[in-house]
Amino acid sequence: MQIDELFKRKKMRKNLLVWMILLCACTQIQASNEWTAHMSYYDVTKSIYANDRIYALASGSVFYYTPEKGIYTMSKSTGLSDVNILYFVYNKDLARFIIVYSNYNIDILETDDKVINIPQYKNSSVQDKTVNNVSVVGNNAYLSTNFGVVVVNMELCEFSNTYDIGKKVTSIACTEDCIFAMTEEGVYAGLRKLNLLDKNNWKLLTGSQNFMLLNFNEDIYAFKNDGLYSFDEADGTLQTLKSGNYVSVNPNGDKLVLCGPSEFVTMDADGVFKSYPLNSDYIWASWDGTSFWANHPEDGIQYVTNENDVLQIKDEPIKVSAPVRNLCYKLSYTKDNRLLVAGGSLNYVALFNPATIMAYDKNGWTHFEDDEVGDKIGRRFVNVTGIAQDPNDDTHHYISAACCGLYEYKDGKFVRLYDCDNSPIMTIRPKTISQNYRFYGWTTAVTYDKEGNLWFMNNQVDTVLHIIKPDGQWLSYYFPEIAGYPTFDNIYFDSRGWVWINHRRKTSEHKPGIFCLNYNGTVDDTSDDVHRFQSNFDGADDINQVYCVVEDKDGIMWIGTSQGPFIIRDPRTFFDAITNFEQIIVPRNDGTDYGDYLLSGVAITDIAIDGGNRKWFATAGNGVYLVSADGLTTIHHFTKENSPLLSNTVYSIAINGESGEVFFGTEAGLISYKSDATNPEPTLNAHNLKAYPNPVRPEYNGNVTVTGFTYDCEVKVVTVGGQLVYKGTSVGGTFTWNCRTNTGKRAASGVYYIIGYDDSGNKAATTKVLVMK
Known part of the structure; x- marks a missing residue:
C-alpha cells in the first residue's frame, strides 16, 4: 500500500504524518568543473565489482577503478549530493547503487555516474533517523532504522513504504510474502498481505539472537562471525552451513563471498561452497566471475587472481593519492x-x-x-x-x-x-x-x-x-600584558615586518584581541621593541572570538571576529592610546544614505587575500564569501546548499597564488575552487602570458583564462584586423573572456589577439587565441 493512500485515513497515528515528506521529489545532481573535493580515500572498508568496474567505499567516500582509465574519485564536486557515506549498496537488477550519508541524505547512483538525490528522509521531522543497515532485494532498498523499516524504490527513486514497528532493527531480509526484521528481541516477521503500518501485525518469530539477516539467490541466510547459517522462514531456526572465523559476508552477484583471515569462501546458487586458502588480514572480498578484489583498511584494493584454485596476489594495491583523513x-x-x-x-x-x-x-x-x-x-x-x-x-x-x-x-x-x-x-x-x-x-x-x-x-x-x-638558538619573550593567555592561534608577519598575533577566545580572565610586536628586525635585541595588546573593538562589546588578522595589498589589516570583519586602516595607529577598529559600511543603494556593516554578526574564522586584493572570508556556519577589494561588493557567497562546498563550517583558507586555486578546510574535509584571480606579475611580458583553453572548440561554453598580467592591467581583445571585440581589467594577474563580443554574441571563428597595456596606455604584451565556432 502506498504512503500517500494511507495518509487519507483520518484515524492514522500522529507519528505517521512525518512520512508525508518522503513522497518522491527527487533531484538530479550536476557535477562542477570549478570545484575539486580532496577527500580521504585511505580507509577502504568495502569493494563492489559492477559494470566492469571495481567500486570502493573508503573513509566515507567512493572511488572506482578500471584498468583502462585508472582511478576515478567521486565526491560532492563530481555530483554526489553530500559527504560522509555510511552505506553503499549495489542493486544488480537495476545496475544502481544506493548511498546513505551520515546525515541520512540519500542518493541513487547509476553506473554512468548520474546521481539522483532523495532528500526527504533527511529533511523529515523524525527525531531519530539512525540507519543501522541497508539491504537490497528486487527493486527495493530496505533501511533498518531505530524505529522500524523504511523502503526505497530504487527504480522510481522514491520512498514506497515506512513501517514503524517500535523496535530497533539491525538487519532485514525479504521474500515475496514476508519481511523479516532482526531486532534486539529477536526476528520479527511481517506478512505483506497484512497492514504492516499496524505494528501489531509484526510477530516475533524467534527469540533474541545476535546475527545479520541477508538475501542471496531468493533465499534467506544468517551471518555471524562464527559462520554462515540457513534461516527457516517458518520458525526462524538456524542451521549451520559453514563454520569459521569470518569478518564479512558479501552476497556478490552469483556468488556469496565469506572473508576470513585464512581464506576466502564462495557459495554458489546451488549452495556449494569452495574454499580458497589465503593468509591475509583482508576485511572484505568481491568476486568478479574469475578472481577476487579484496581490501584492507589502510592498503587499498588488491587484485587476487584465481589460478587453478590457488589465489595469487597480483600487482600493487589500488590506492588513491588523497588526504589520510x-x-x-x-x-x-x-x-x-x-x-x-x-x-x-x-x-x-x-x-x-x-x-x-x-x-x-x-x-x-x-x-x-x-x-x-x-x-x-x-x-x-x-x-x-x-x-x-x-x-x-x-x-x-x-x-x-x-x-x-x-x-x-x-x-x-x-x-x-x-x-x-x-x-x-x-x-x-x-x-x-x-x-x-x-x-x-x-x-x-x-x-x-x-x-x-x-x-x-x-x-x-x-x-x-x-x-x-637558524643556528638552533632559542629565544623566549615575556610580555606582561599577555602572560598566561590561553588561546593564541596565528602569527602573521606584515609587509613592515611587524608581528600580529590573535588571541582567540574570551574567558573569565582573558579577552579576545590582537597583539602586535614591532621588533625592528632584531630578534636578539628587545630594547627597541614596541608591543601592545588591543581588545576594544568600537561598538562591538559582544565579541567573544578573534580568529585571525591579515594584511591586504593596500596595507590595511583585516581582522576576523565572531561579529564580522574589522579593519585597521592605518596600522601605525595600533600603538597609539586609541586604535580605530573600523567596520566596513556597505551602502544599501536603495535611494537612502543608509548602509549595513559588512557581514555583521557573521563569525569570520579566516581571511585570505587573493591576487586581485579581494577578500575570501571563511565562516563558522555561513560558508565562504568573496568580496571586492574595498569590501563593498559581495562577488560570491558559497554554501553547501548552493555549491559543492562540503560544509558551512569553514576553518581555514589557503590560496595558490600561481594557479588561483582557493582551498577551504571545512569540518567535513578539504575542497578547492578554481578562482579567476592569480598573483600579478611585476612587469608585463608576453612570455608570461598563458591562455587556456586554446584553441576554443565549438562545444566549449566557458571562459578563456589568460594569466601573467600585472595588477589591474587593462586588457583588450581584438580581431586580426584590429577591431575591438571586448575589453576589461585583470583580476590580479588573470583576465577572463567569455568568448563573446561587447554585444553579447558568440565571437566568430578566427584568431583573436589579447593585449595587455601598461600604466601609460601603451601596448606591452600580447598573446593570441583561436576560437572555433
Missing part, C-alpha cells in the same frame, strides 16, 4: 606552492583529533609520520595546530600541537620532540600537580619569518612567545 583545521601555502595541512585543533573543535600532518603539490599528497610518533614519545600525539616548512630546506618541518610541545620532522619522519623537559617550552600543569604534566605543553602558530627564524606560541603560561633561530 578528512581533517584540515589549518591550511597554509609555501613559497614553492606546496599546501600544508594540519588536521588537529586547539581544543575548540575536537578534544583529541588524531595527529594529521599532510602536504599537497603537483606530485600529489604526502602523509607525515603520525601514528608511530605516540609510541616513540610514550604519549598521545594529537591535535596538531600548525605546520611550518623551513624556507631553506623544504624537507625540514616543525609541527605545533595542543599536546606535549613542538615536533621536528625531516623527510616526513619524526626527529625529536621539544617539551618542558628539554627546552624553554613550559607546561600548563607543573610536575608537582600532574603526572601527565608533559602533555600540557601546548604550542600553536608555528611560523617562519623571512630571515629563517621559527616563531611559535606556548599557550597559557607566563612566557608565551618563543623563537628558534
